[in-house]
Amino acid sequence: MNNQADILRVMAQRMKSDLKTQILGQDQNKTRVITVCSGKGGVGKSNFVVNLGIALAGYGQRVILLDADLGLANLDVLLGIVPSYNLAHVMAGEKTLSEILYEGPNGIKILPGGTGMHELTDLTEWQLETFLAKLSKMEGAAEYLLIDTGAGLSKTVLSFTLAADEIIVITTVEPTAITDAYGLIKTIRQKRYQGKINIVVNRVASEAEALVVYNKLKIVINRFLKHSIDYLGCLREDPKVGKSVQEQQPFFLAYPNSIAAHDINTMAAKISNQADQQVQNKGIKIFLTKVAEYFR
Numbered sequence: 001m002n003n004q005a006d007i008l009r010v011m012a013q014r015m016k017s018d019l020k021t022q023i024l025g026q027d028q029n030k031t032r033v034i035t036v037c038s039g040k041g042g043v044g045k046s047n048f049v050v051n052l053g054i055a056l057a058g059y060g061q062r063v064i065l066l067d068a069d070l071g072l073a074n075l076d077v078l079l080g081i082v083p084s085y086n087l088a089h090v091m092a093g094e095k096t097l098s099e100i101l102y103e104g105p106n107g108i109k110i111l112p113g114g115t116g117m118h119e120l121t122d123l124t125e126w127q128l129e130t131f132l133a134k135l136s137k138m139e140g141a142a143e144y145l146l147i148d149t150g151a152g153l154s155k156t157v158l159s160f161t162l163a164a165d166e167i168i169v170i171t172t173v174e175p176t177a178i179t180d181a182y183g184l185i186k187t188i189r190q191k192r193y194q195g196k197i198n199i200v201v202n203r204v205a206s207e208a209e210a211l212v213v214y215n216k217l218k219i220v221i222n223r224f225l226k227h228s229i230d231y232l233g234c235l236r237e238d239p240k241v242g243k244s245v246q247e248q249q250p251f252f253l254a255y256p257n258s259i260a261a262h263d264i265n266t267m268a269a270k271i272s273n274q275a276d277q278q279v280q281n282k283g284i285k286i287f288l289t290k291v292a293e294y295f296r
């Protein structure tokens with residue numbers, strides 16, 4: 001945040017938010033929990049989460065990123081931070097949550113996952129409950145909890161997806177990625193997921209290409225899964241994404257004028273504006289209670 005316009009924008013957002021509390025009596029302490037997932041791996045989830053989080057923070061929102069890709073966590077790598085401790089240490093009861101809460105750009109907070117870590121399923125019931133109880137203390141610490149998940153449909157991914165207020169499903173234009181996105185949505189619908197489903201189409205040449213993919217998904221999901229989906233946006237193919245990964249600098253900051261940064265900003269603005277008409281967020285506690293239920 002480096003110029004007066006940015007500061008004014010943040011102040012305006014905060015005032016809007018306060019006004020909403022007064023008018024709607026909305027509980028500001030409830031965090032909006034969004035899980036980002038995909039059927040196919042490698043479609044751009046982690047980059048999306050990191051850069052969207054930073055962009056949302058630019059709109060005056062407090063954001064926590066949770067790296068739920070427990071086996072191959074890499075949000076910290078994308079951010080160029082080297083955490084000494086991570087979620088594995090919290091699960092083992094060795095560290096408190098605040099001890100592994102790292103600060104990133106624009107004031108975002110990151111809960112890093114541990115590379116080579118086990119699945120949540122490996123925890124005893126008591127360890128899982130203790131871990132979730134620690135996480136639930138974050139309620140009210142941020143407007144947004146963005147959760148990055150691993151590829152595939154492990155029990156951990158499914159639980160974090162099913163328990164969320166809303167999800168963002170990322171796909172590319174590849175037929176395999178689209179089919180797998182459909183497969184993921186089919187699975188969660190069979191498990192009675194009722195929340196909002198947002199679609200992001202990544203690595204497109206143009207928005208028109210993204211809309212073709214979205215409309216195809218929308219038709220089959222409406223017809224066969226009896227659920228509606230929403231178009232959140234697209235992320236165009238941009239060499240700056242790969243470059244920023246190499247440099248361990250989020251492209252939103254390293255290349256603020258890039259196509260990818262522009263597209264992320266459009267989606268962050270949309271999400272941030274949705275918060276004004278948002279049905280009440282259920283918050284982190286209810287989310288974690290549901291995660292625990294899916295593990296029983």
Ligand SMILES: Nc1ncnc2c1ncn2[C@@H]1O[C@H](COP(=O)(O)OP(=O)(O)OP(=O)(O)O)[C@@H](O)[C@H]1O
Binds near residue numbers: 042048069202203236
């Ligand atoms: N819009 C884009 N333009 C160009 N390259 C991209 C774009 N989005 C993603 N990529 C490339 O795809 C790679 C994989 O992205 P990322 O690690 O975010 O995917 P992921 O879905 O998190 O993968 P995994 O399923 O393994 O967790 C990036 O390193 C980058 O090189």
Ligand SMILES: [Mg+2]
Binds near residue numbers: 045046047069148149
């Ligand atoms: Mg990833």
